[in-house]
Amino acid sequence: MNGLIIGVYGIYFLLVGLAGNAPKLLDMLGEDAGGFLPWIVSIGVLAVAYEYPATQKMARPFILLLILSFVLYNYENLRAEYKRVEALAT
Numbered sequence: 001m002n003g004l005i006i007g008v009y010g011i012y013f014l015l016v017g018l019a020g021n022a023p024k025l026l027d028m029l030g031e032d033a034g035g036f037l038p039w040i041v042s043i044g045v046l047a048v049a050y051e052y053p054a055t056q057k058m059a060r061p062f063i064l065l066l067i068l069s070f071v072l073y074n075y076e077n078l079r080a081e082y083k084r085v086e087a088l089a090t
Contacts, residue, residue, distance in 0.1 A: 042066055 016025050046066060049059040071078065 039070065 013025075016022055043066070046059050046063050049055040050063070
């Protein structure tokens, strides 16, 4: 599954480069990286900690704290998106 995801991203980046939109993509990634980078690093550290049996018990509460902090940090956005989806469903 991981190979498929990496392959799809590789094809996407190849097509973006062939279309000449690489500078636009890099600008957009630069704008968004500040918001996503701390979450990506946190998820990566917790994923590595969860893989080792010695630190697995310690990583579980931190994973729950990560999920809780993500929800609380993005509560307004999540609530607005939920209302938008709910309006589409009715």
